[in-house]
Amino acid sequence: xxxxxxxxxxxxRFQTKRTDVTFPELVKEGADLALADAGITIKDVxxxxxxxxxxxxxxxxxxxxxxIDALGATGKPFMRVNNGGATGMSAVLTAWTHVASGLxxxxxxxxxxxxxxxxxxxxxxxxxxxxxxxxxxxxxxITMLALSAQRYMHLYDSDxxxxxxxxxxxxxxxxxxxxAHLRTPITVEEVLASRTLAWxxxxxDACPASTGAAGVVLVSERYAQRNNLKPAWIRGIGxxxxxxxxxxxxxxxxxxxxxxxxxLAHAFDIAYKQAGITxxxxxxxxxxxxxxxxxxxxHVIEAAHLAKKGKSPEGLRNGKFxxxxxxxxxxxxxxxxxxxxxAVTGTIRVGEAANQVLxxxxxxxxxxxxxxxxxxxxxxxxFYSTMVLCSDxxxxx
Amino acid sequence: MIATASVEIHHExxxxxxxxxxxxxxxxxxxxxxxxxxxxxxxxxxNDQIDGRIISIMPSTGPVGGxxxxxxxxxSSSEHALIYGYxxxxxxxxxxxxxxxxxxxxxxxxxxxxxLVSAEPYLLRSVGMNETISAxxxxxxxxxxxxxxxxxxxxxxxLTRKDLPGRGDSVHVVILAQEGSFExxxxxxxxxxxxxxxxxxxxxxxxxxxxxSLKIACNQITQRxxxxxxxxxxxxxxxxxxxxxxxxxxxxxxxxxxxxxxxSGCLSDQFxxxxxxxxxRMMRAIEVTKNAKSSKDRYLAAGIGFNGFAGQxxxxxxxxxxxxxxxx
Numbered sequence: 001x002x003x004x005x006x007x008x009x010x011x012x013r014f015q016t017k018r019t020d021v022t023f024p025e026l027v028k029e030g031a032d033l034a035l036a037d038a039g040i041t042i043k044d045v046x047x048x049x050x051x052x053x054x055x056x057x058x059x060x061x062x063x064x065x066x067x068i069d070a071l072g073a074t075g076k077p078f079m080r081v082n083n084g085g086a087t088g089m090s091a092v093l094t095a096w097t098h099v100a101s102g103l104x105x106x107x108x109x110x111x112x113x114x115x116x117x118x119x120x121x122x123x124x125x126x127x128x129x130x131x132x133x134x135x136x137x138x139x140x141x142i143t144m145l146a147l148s149a150q151r152y153m154h155l156y157d158s159d160x161x162x163x164x165x166x167x168x169x170x171x172x173x174x175x176x177x178x179x180a181h182l183r184t185p186i187t188v189e190e191v192l193a194s195r196t197l198a199w200x201x202x203x204x205d206a207c208p209a210s211t212g213a214a215g216v217v218l219v220s221e222r223y224a225q226r227n228n229l230k231p232a233w234i235r236g237i238g239x240x241x242x243x244x245x246x247x248x249x250x251x252x253x254x255x256x257x258x259x260x261x262x263x264l265a266h267a268f269d270i271a272y273k274q275a276g277i278t279x280x281x282x283x284x285x286x287x288x289x290x291x292x293x294x295x296x297x298x299h300v301i302e303a304a305h306l307a308k309k310g311k312s313p314e315g316l317r318n319g320k321f322x323x324x325x326x327x328x329x330x331x332x333x334x335x336x337x338x339x340x341x342x343a344v345t346g347t348i349r350v351g352e353a354a355n356q357v358l359x360x361x362x363x364x365x366x367x368x369x370x371x372x373x374x375x376x377x378x379x380x381x382x383f384y385s386t387m388v389l390c391s392d393x394x395x396x397x
Numbered sequence: 398m399i400a401t402a403s404v405e406i407h408h409e410x411x412x413x414x415x416x417x418x419x420x421x422x423x424x425x426x427x428x429x430x431x432x433x434x435x436x437x438x439x440x441x442x443x444n445d446q447i448d449g450r451i452i453s454i455m456p457s458t459g460p461v462g463g464x465x466x467x468x469x470x471x472x473s474s475s476e477h478a479l480i481y482g483y484x485x486x487x488x489x490x491x492x493x494x495x496x497x498x499x500x501x502x503x504x505x506x507x508x509x510x511x512x513l514v515s516a517e518p519y520l521l522r523s524v525g526m527n528e529t530i531s532a533x534x535x536x537x538x539x540x541x542x543x544x545x546x547x548x549x550x551x552x553x554x555x556l557t558r559k560d561l562p563g564r565g566d567s568v569h570v571v572i573l574a575q576e577g578s579f580e581x582x583x584x585x586x587x588x589x590x591x592x593x594x595x596x597x598x599x600x601x602x603x604x605x606x607x608x609x610s611l612k613i614a615c616n617q618i619t620q621r622x623x624x625x626x627x628x629x630x631x632x633x634x635x636x637x638x639x640x641x642x643x644x645x646x647x648x649x650x651x652x653x654x655x656x657x658x659x660x661s662g663c664l665s666d667q668f669x670x671x672x673x674x675x676x677x678r679m680m681r682a683i684e685v686t687k688n689a690k691s692s693k694d695r696y697l698a699a700g701i702g703f704n705g706f707a708g709q710x711x712x713x714x715x716x717x718x719x720x721x722x723x724x725x
């Protein structure tokens with residue numbers, strides 16, 4: 001199989017609203033930043049994969065067609081991926097397939113989102129559920145994950161303080177990341193005192209609605225060798241899907257429990273097998289995982305096998321998963337909880353993980369990081385993408 | 398290609414889109430005695446606006462059999478979904494891929510309005526742009542001063558109902574497999590190559606008669622695989638925005654004399670939607686190739702699809718009754 005690496009990653013300094021650019025101009029910003037970081041121009045790019053989740057969030061149907069000129073993709077093979085919140089990473093996996101097919105050497109993934117400008121994002125996202133059954137509950141991404149958080153608390157004797165510890169860690173990390181949206185450190189007390197959105201999720205547990213752009217450039221091994229490049233190598237990839245129906249997530253007939261992320265664990269297992277990872281806690285240095293709410297990070301850490309089921313709160317209390325702590329560091333960038341431009345959130349996870357193994361992230365760099373993982377979640381916790389990255393092509397021991 | 402299944406109907410009132418997807422996917426799997434567990438990747442092609450689903454992959458993953466599997470939605474066009482399935486096989490990432498794409502405009506209150514939302518909000522939307530109007534603009538470029546003589550009522554000058562693709566509800570499913578992962582001789586067709594490209598979104602920046610993206614897509618195939626270039630095709634199925642465009646594409650490609658063009662029928666005869674029009678023609682090209690399976694001579698059939706207003710993007714896939722690259 002053809003080895004594929006990442007040679008460029010660019011991202012905006014994320015914020016709530018941008019009035020200085022149109023949407024295509026914002027997409028161009030992500031493409032330009034990624035290409036500049038890779039040291040190439042759009043002329044060097046063989047194909048473009050564009051991530052865009054719900055069109056409704058930007059108010060233009062088939063929004064991919066609108067941005068093609070801004071991306072510089074005219075005259076090139078181009079396709080759009082939409083796997084809900086996982087889109088930004090599913091697009092990178094799709095780009096991986098482009099390169100691994102042998103047809104292309106250089107593929108650009110770049111996109112943008114401006115979630116806060118869509119009126120009520122949660123009203124839009126409520127419409128993703130079935131009109132006859134679950135839409136009327138009313139589900140949205142917050143209430144859906146509040147149900148999961150309640151279930152986690154019930155099964156594993158966890159409480160809201162455990163969730164607050166996740167926020168405190170991520171905000172501390174984000175304060176070191178100049179691109180993150182929410183960069184102000186916060187205390188456990190402040191998180192617990194913040195207003196409730198859908199119990200037990202409070203404002204302090206929630207991601208922001210971010211506006212900005214991001215992109216990555218993928219290359220084949222032959223291109224990297226020809227140009228003396230040292231990419232972050234993609235060593236394993238995985239995807240998996242779960243049932244659409246929230247009512248099928250618990251009970252005797254359910255395939256998994258809504259407290260956990262078993263389908264994500266399977267996606268990690270696929271990527272780990274390809275990469276040769278058998279002992280994640282000791283082999284992985286960094287995890288950039290998609291968790292828009294603090295409660296989600298608890299079970300994603302467990303799905304990545306960085307803690308046993310129900311044990312990630314204990315790890316957090318003991319200072320694990322934190323910059324400067326022992327073992328894998330989780331979301332040194334601050335993660336999705338501090339920056340969530342939906343269409344490219346997964347792209348950022350990959351880009352941050354790539355920069356970590358290349359030692360390029362700056363103040364939030366994990367010392368001597370060699371192996372990193374990235375993940376993304378889409379739909380109603382339904383679509384999962386995973387990736388293992390490494391600074392080299394040697395065996396991961 | 399080892400299995401296909403399609404349904405095309407003017408207005409499906411008794412089944413939901415999800416039921417149509419389930420039945421068509423099941424039919425394709427059953428034709429080979431396979432189950433969803435025999436498939437290692439599912440590639441879906443849907444359009445949120447036409448489907449009336451905010452994230453179309455969500456309700457459709459279960460009906461295709463994608464739960465507990467790798468599932469990806471390619472949202473730019475149905476042809477891109479098929480091409481991505483092909484890339485997965487080429488990459489050695491999958492042994493069997495099920496590609497499903499659909500459109501059920503009858504569930505939309507007003508498909509024209511859904512298409513209008515695909516126009517950017519600053520200039521094109523206020524013009525009232527949609528697939529039909531952009532097809533009319535393109536068709537008018539092919540008139541070259543000719544007078545349109547017809548007794549038919551114009552839908553959008555110079556196009557009448559007979560010039561335009563029929564509209565209806567449709568689902569198409571294709572199962573692709575890597576050589577060695579299916580029984581010898583059970584293939585429908587071999588994929589020779591695929592080319593795809595896009596051009597500017599700005600209608601004013603394009604000569605709509607130029608087929609720039611189609612030219613690039615065909616060049617990709619010719620450069621990689623000379624034997625699969627247009628002059629070697631025996632048949633072609635073209636899913637263009639109007640019969641004017643079909644004729645223009647035929648001339649543009651300089652196809653050999655006697656080649657079969659849209660032998661499966663004219664555009665207006667088939668119930669489809671712009672999002673799946675290209676794939677529906679590719680399905681017919683696969684069918685033509687399958688019918689030539691027993692021939693000792695190499696038989697090439699191509700499917701052509703377009704996406705975006707007036708053919709902004711184009712995709713070409715070439716199918717053969719014999720395997721291998723032929724650079725002759």
